[in-house]
Amino acid sequence: MSKRLNIVLPEKTIAVLDRVAPKGRRSSFISQAVLSFVESQGRQRLHQQLKAGYQARAEDSLRIAAEWFPLEEEAWQKRRGTSTKRK
Numbered sequence: 001m002s003k004r005l006n007i008v009l010p011e012k013t014i015a016v017l018d019r020v021a022p023k024g025r026r027s028s029f030i031s032q033a034v035l036s037f038v039e040s041q042g043r044q045r046l047h048q049q050l051k052a053g054y055q056a057r058a059e060d061s062l063r064i065a066a067e068w069f070p071l072e073e074e075a076w077q078k079r080r081g082t083s084t085k086r087k
Helices: 011-020 026-056 058-086
Strands: none
Touching (some): 026 058
8 A cells, every 4th residue: 555745855856856767656666765774774773772782781792701711611621622532
């Protein structure tokens, strides 16, 4: 279902639109452009939110990594020792 809208665009925008969208296809082009823009903005917002979350938890993440490092190092050393025995 489609609805008619009356919008006002700057002349420069209309000139660009006339170059890229054939006559009779403006509505379709504008619809695709708006949907693409909104999707892109959504991805950018999600990226910003994730980045802010990671930065807010950076100290906790480093603390946890430091706590687990000795155990992980021990496991790697055991694994290296096991793999050399197999050869």
